[in-house]
Amino acid sequence: MKAYLTRRYMFSASHRLHSDSMSEAENAATYGKCNNPYGHGHNYTLEVTVSGSVNESTGMVCNLMDLDAFVQREILERFDHQNLNTIADFARTVPTTENLCIVVYDILQRGFRHAHLEKVRFEETMMNSFEYWGENRVIE
Amino acid sequence: MVYLTRKAEFSASHYYHNPEFSAEENQRIFGKCNNPNGHGHNYTLEVTVKGEVDPRSGFVVDLKQLKETMSREVLDALDHRFLNKEVPEFLSRIPTTENLAITIWQRLSPKLQAAHLHRVRVYETPELFVDFYGEA
Numbered sequence: 001m002k003a004y005l006t007r008r009y010m011f012s013a014s015h016r017l018h019s020d021s022m023s024e025a026e027n028a029a030t031y032g033k034c035n036n037p038y039g040h041g042h043n044y045t046l047e048v049t050v051s052g053s054v055n056e057s058t059g060m061v062c063n064l065m066d067l068d069a070f071v072q073r074e075i076l077e078r079f080d081h082q083n084l085n086t087i088a089d090f091a092r093t094v095p096t097t098e099n100l101c102i103v104v105y106d107i108l109q110r111g112f113r114h115a116h117l118e119k120v121r122f123e124e125t126m127m128n129s130f131e132y133w134g135e136n137r138v139i140e
Numbered sequence: 141m142v143y144l145t146r147k148a149e150f151s152a153s154h155y156y157h158n159p160e161f162s163a164e165e166n167q168r169i170f171g172k173c174n175n176p177n178g179h180g181h182n183y184t185l186e187v188t189v190k191g192e193v194d195p196r197s198g199f200v201v202d203l204k205q206l207k208e209t210m211s212r213e214v215l216d217a218l219d220h221r222f223l224n225k226e227v228p229e230f231l232s233r234i235p236t237t238e239n240l241a242i243t244i245w246q247r248l249s250p251k252l253q254a255a256h257l258h259r260v261r262v263y264e265t266p267e268l269f270v271d272f273y274g275e276a
Contacts, residue, residue: 003242004273005268005271006268006270054239057160058158058234058236059233059236063169
């Protein structure tokens, strides 16, 4: 039987929203406070949802130890207590939480083999959250 | 179609062990969860039903009935229990969060007449939850 497992993780990072393709005035108008040149930080909550048949021997969709180890190694160690603008993933894209969703989804999609990736969801603050289900998924 | 979600909480203990695995395999696969004396969680259950809004009552489902069904079929059986030893389904099924969601679905689904069960979500901790939609 198919079940969906969601695990939440937290990390803290700073960023500045600034696009080289816009003028200073456009950047200020588009990003407001988020364009402050020295950046600012958030406590991000990351939700990873995977799915699959529940294995009859283990009762699991996937072993949480495998998911936790992968997220720790490939995501938390890469982003926690970093300035996102300095990370190679954001060399060409603005580190909005939309783009962070896509970057993290792609890391999981490429490397995590123990269950099917359904979606990545980020809470940037308690008031803002973002989801990415991959390119081909249309949500009803 | 409108979706209605009712939450409930229960506390229970469990451990993970498959008698077909060796002691080493059980330890490797289940880690701390394999401690034979068990450990506990405060679970949060979310039951989502769906249906058309009844034009006379304005309800998708009578919440009182839903609450009573959840109490009778689920909470009375699971709350303050050692799942492996006291809940019949888990004598032969490892009480993972996945299997809890499936078991709760199987207990509720035949008992909900008016409303159609849409989703069972079980939080083992605030950082881990499982959704089951009745999919094969």
